[in-house]
Amino acid sequence: VTGPSPRVQLAAVFRKEVRQTVRDRRIMFMLVAAPMIQTVIFGFAVDFDVDRVPAVVVDGDRSAESRGHARRLLADGTLLRSGAARSVAEAEHEVDDGRAAAVVVLPRGLGADLLAGRAAEVQVILDGTDPNRATVASGAVSRYFGEVGESLARERLLAAGVRPPAQVEVVPRIAYNPGLETPPFMIPGIAAMLLLIVTTIVTAMGLSREREMGTLEQVLVTPIRPLLLLVGKMAPFVVIGLVDVALLMAAGTWIFGVPLRGNLLTLLAGTLLYLMTTLGVGLLISTLSTTQQQSFLGGFLFTMPAILLSGVMTPIRAMPGWLQAITWVNPVRYYVEVMRTTLLRGAGFAELWPQLLALAILGGSILATATLRFHKRIG
Amino acid sequence: MTPKERIRRSLVRIGAMAAKETLHIQRDPRTLYLALGMPVVMLFLFGYGVSFDLERIPLAVADRDRTEESRALVDAVTAARELERVAEVPAERADELFRRNRALAVLVVPEGYGRDVARGERTRVQLLVDGADSVSANQVLAKVDALVRAETRRLSGPGLADRAPPLRVQVWTRYNPEGRSALFMVPGLAAYVLAISAVLLTALTIAGEWERGSMEQLFAAPVGRLEIVLGKLLPYVVLGMIELQLVLAFGTVAFDLPVRGSAVLLFSIGFFFLAGMLGQGLLISVVAKNQLVATQAGALSALLPSLLLSGMVFPIGNMPLPLQLLSRIVPARYFVHALRGLLLKGNGLDVLWPDLVALVAFVVVIVGLATARFQRRLA
Numbered sequence: 001v002t003g004p005s006p007r008v009q010l011a012a013v014f015r016k017e018v019r020q021t022v023r024d025r026r027i028m029f030m031l032v033a034a035p036m037i038q039t040v041i042f043g044f045a046v047d048f049d050v051d052r053v054p055a056v057v058v059d060g061d062r063s064a065e066s067r068g069h070a071r072r073l074l075a076d077g078t079l080l081r082s083g084a085a086r087s088v089a090e091a092e093h094e095v096d097d098g099r100a101a102a103v104v105v106l107p108r109g110l111g112a113d114l115l116a117g118r119a120a121e122v123q124v125i126l127d128g129t130d131p132n133r134a135t136v137a138s139g140a141v142s143r144y145f146g147e148v149g150e151s152l153a154r155e156r157l158l159a160a161g162v163r164p165p166a167q168v169e170v171v172p173r174i175a176y177n178p179g180l181e182t183p184p185f186m187i188p189g190i191a192a193m194l195l196l197i198v199t200t201i202v203t204a205m206g207l208s209r210e211r212e213m214g215t216l217e218q219v220l221v222t223p224i225r226p227l228l229l230l231v232g233k234m235a236p237f238v239v240i241g242l243v244d245v246a247l248l249m250a251a252g253t254w255i256f257g258v259p260l261r262g263n264l265l266t267l268l269a270g271t272l273l274y275l276m277t278t279l280g281v282g283l284l285i286s287t288l289s290t291t292q293q294q295s296f297l298g299g300f301l302f303t304m305p306a307i308l309l310s311g312v313m314t315p316i317r318a319m320p321g322w323l324q325a326i327t328w329v330n331p332v333r334y335y336v337e338v339m340r341t342t343l344l345r346g347a348g349f350a351e352l353w354p355q356l357l358a359l360a361i362l363g364g365s366i367l368a369t370a371t372l373r374f375h376k377r378i379g
Numbered sequence: 380m381t382p383k384e385r386i387r388r389s390l391v392r393i394g395a396m397a398a399k400e401t402l403h404i405q406r407d408p409r410t411l412y413l414a415l416g417m418p419v420v421m422l423f424l425f426g427y428g429v430s431f432d433l434e435r436i437p438l439a440v441a442d443r444d445r446t447e448e449s450r451a452l453v454d455a456v457t458a459a460r461e462l463e464r465v466a467e468v469p470a471e472r473a474d475e476l477f478r479r480n481r482a483l484a485v486l487v488v489p490e491g492y493g494r495d496v497a498r499g500e501r502t503r504v505q506l507l508v509d510g511a512d513s514v515s516a517n518q519v520l521a522k523v524d525a526l527v528r529a530e531t532r533r534l535s536g537p538g539l540a541d542r543a544p545p546l547r548v549q550v551w552t553r554y555n556p557e558g559r560s561a562l563f564m565v566p567g568l569a570a571y572v573l574a575i576s577a578v579l580l581t582a583l584t585i586a587g588e589w590e591r592g593s594m595e596q597l598f599a600a601p602v603g604r605l606e607i608v609l610g611k612l613l614p615y616v617v618l619g620m621i622e623l624q625l626v627l628a629f630g631t632v633a634f635d636l637p638v639r640g641s642a643v644l645l646f647s648i649g650f651f652f653l654a655g656m657l658g659q660g661l662l663i664s665v666v667a668k669n670q671l672v673a674t675q676a677g678a679l680s681a682l683l684p685s686l687l688l689s690g691m692v693f694p695i696g697n698m699p700l701p702l703q704l705l706s707r708i709v710p711a712r713y714f715v716h717a718l719r720g721l722l723l724k725g726n727g728l729d730v731l732w733p734d735l736v737a738l739v740a741f742v743v744v745i746v747g748l749a750t751a752r753f754q755r756r757l758a
Contacts, residue, residue: 024669024672026667026669026672027671027672027675030672030675030676030679031675034675034679038679038683041702041705042683042687044698044699044701044702045687045688045693045698045702046687046693047693047694047697047698048513048514048517048693049513049697050694050697051697052696052697092553095553096724096726096730097726097730098716098720098724098726098730114546119546119547120546120547121546121547121548121549122546122547122548122549123548123549123551124548124549124550124551125551125552125553126550126551126552126553127553127554127724128552128553128554128555128556128558128562128723129554129555129562129563129719129723129724130563130694131555131558131559131560131562131563132431132563133694134552134555134558135558138548138550138552139521141548141550142548142550145546145548146548148546149546149547152546167501167502167531168452168496168502168503168504168527168530168531168534169501169502169503169504169527170503170504170505170506170520170523170524170527171503171504171505171506172505172506172508172520173505173506173507173508174507174508174510174516175473175474175477175507175508175509175510175511176477176509176510176511177510177511177513177516178510180510180513180516180517181513182513182514184511185511185512185513193683197678197679197682198675201674201675201678202671202675205670205671205674206671209670209671212590291407292583292587292670292671292674293407293410293583293587293670294407294409294410296579296583296670296674297410297413297414297417297579298413299674300417300575300579300678301413301417304421304572304575304682305421305424305425308421308424308425308428308429309424309428313429313686313692314428314429314430314431315431315433315512315514315515317433317434317435317436317515318430318431318432318433318434319427319428319430320427320428323424323427323428337480340511340512341478341480341511344511345474345477345478345509345511346478347478351475351478351479
């Protein structure tokens with residue numbers, strides 16, 4: 001029996017899927033508008049810069065020198081005076097209650113000691129709950145008083161007629177992102193995250209839903225080949241995914257200044273291969289579950305670790321070795337690398353072929369497994 | 380009927396609803412295992428995997444001087460395990476290394492470095508940094524700066540190094556003296572995984588009843604709307620409390636998380652947080668009427684806000700004002716703050732009451748909304 005040609009079959013399924021998806025306004029909102037809104041909101045939320053750390057200065061000296069040190073210490077904006085305390089105990093209470101994260105204690109006699117060339121000690125008490133903030137705050141205090149101490153030491157050496165020793169200075173030159181801003185780095189990661197959530201879970205649940213409602217069996221008795229059915233079902237999501245990426249990148253460039261430095265064809269290839277893996281995982285999950293609820297939980301079981309182990313939030317280099325090994329099979333990792341390296345570092349196929357190859361291998365094997373399982377389930 | 384009798388009967392009906400929902404849960408043990416197992420597995424993975432502390436940062440070296448002094452500097456910088464020399468390259472090839480993700484920075488030692496050091500002059504070395512990832516870039520800058528400073532001190536000979544610096548800064552870090560990322564991240568992660576699993580558990584319950592057509596039957600039964608909502612919530616609250624204990628027990632055992640505050644307060648705050656997140660899932664379920672829409676709404680409203688607006692990773696104080704206001708309706712924000720205060724600082728109700736009040740208010744509003752929307756649906 002010769003049915004309609006594959007092209008006709010494919011077009012029919014594609015038309016049906018597009019109609020079904022577009023008809024539900026709420027789904028379209030979730031698929032297109034929601035990722036866009038979220039990118040804009042979270043683009044503003046992500047900022048690793050630590051400044052304005054609430055700090056209390058306990059000035060035990062109350063001299064012109066100690067007041068000058070306190071003022072110059074706070075001048076660069078890393079620490080922000082959040083309150084006053086007369087004693088160390090009072091200041092510690094501020095830290096306990098979360099009103100201050102750092103206490104700088106200037107001891108009695110600080111000004112006189114420094115003028116007389118006697119050793120002095122400044123105490124810093126930090127709220128260590130956020131180690132990053134604590135490091136930055138202690139760094140700011142140490143740097144300031146380190147410089148004060150060094151220049152005092154040099155003055156004293158010069159006064160004693162000794163030649164001061166050599167000094168090596170580090171001049172940083174920062175490539176790609178001179179202001180070290182967070183959004184240009186995070187927006188590509190957020191885009192990859194949203195694309196994953198939207199495509200994987202929608203595919204997984206869409207198929208489970210058809211199975212629950214019994215419409216999958218109805219379609220399967222028509223002369224369509226199961227493979228074409230799958231391709232036709234996924235095609236609209238590929239289109240939606242590409243539209244999403246284009247929108248997110250437009251928002252990223254216009255609002256957050258994400259640069260577009262590299263080869264956009266590489267980015268397109270990466271996006272297509274990535275969608276192949278996310279849709280493939282969705283399909284695989286749907287073949288493993290019987291209800292929409294199971295599909296959904298399965299989708300989450302995949303997306304959550306995939307996001308947190310992708311390098312989007314925290315660097316992969318900071319993970320222990322065994323977790324780094326797991327990230328080798330994480331498609332999100334490769335796509336985030338492709339996005340960031342093309343957009344920010346201006347790379348192309350020459351540098352990114354390993355990531356693209358990895359995505360192709362992962363996508364191919366996931367899709368193949370999923371298709372086989374799908375055939376078995378309906379066969 | 381006396382008011383007392385009315386309350387008793389209402390409680391019986393809520394109990395009946397809860398028993399029905401418990402049967403639903405029992406019938407699908409796969410979902411139950413996922414719900415109980417998922418948070419613990421996630422906490423395990425993320426507790427180890429989510430860290431910003433880079434070790435063995437790949438550093439390339441461009442030594443243009445090639446003298447004994449320049450080699451000594453390079454050795455001093457790469458002697459500790461923190462920075463690892465990966466390549467010896469001319470500075471022009473830095474871009475290529477960055478694009479291929481082989482190095483995070485290139486240390487350029489200029490010609491004449493050895494001569495300047497020998498003469499005791501001020502001299503400069505350049506550090507090219509891949510600024511795409513601002514967090515990693517900042518770490519590289521800070522580490523290289525500290526190591527070069529140490530080298531300067533060594534160069535200045537025993538004369539200056541042995542002399543006690545006139546100004547010392549003594550840093551005392553409270554609550555987390557070793558600055559472990561895990562102590563900061565695990566309370567946040569606990570809130571995150573609980574938020575997600577709670578919303579997911581309930582997001583599908585009512586949407587599923589609508590899709591299966593059993594909702595009309597439920598309405599025909601002599602049960603009030605609020606009774607349905609509370610009855611549906613009850614078993615999940617019990618599940619959630621078990622989850623909370625599992626997660627906290629796991630955190631204390633695997634990551635040495637201290638519990639310095641009161642356990643009673645911990646569990647009451649946890650109770651209201653869970654009730655709020657379960658209520659949010661229920662509200663989504665009531666509004667969506669369709670499992671696919673419900674999951675997307677649940678995912679987008681729980682997954683990303685709990686991650687990005689809760690203060691778990693990104694400090695809320697750094698966000699623009701509109702987002703700071705938006706974060707006030709994210710329950711995870713209060714729970715993360717309360718958990719850190721309770722576990723690490725040993726705060727009590729005197730400090731944490733605003734968090735508790737906010738969480739209770741969220742529960743009341745969300746259950747009220749779910750009930751109200753429920754009534755309007757039927758009319």
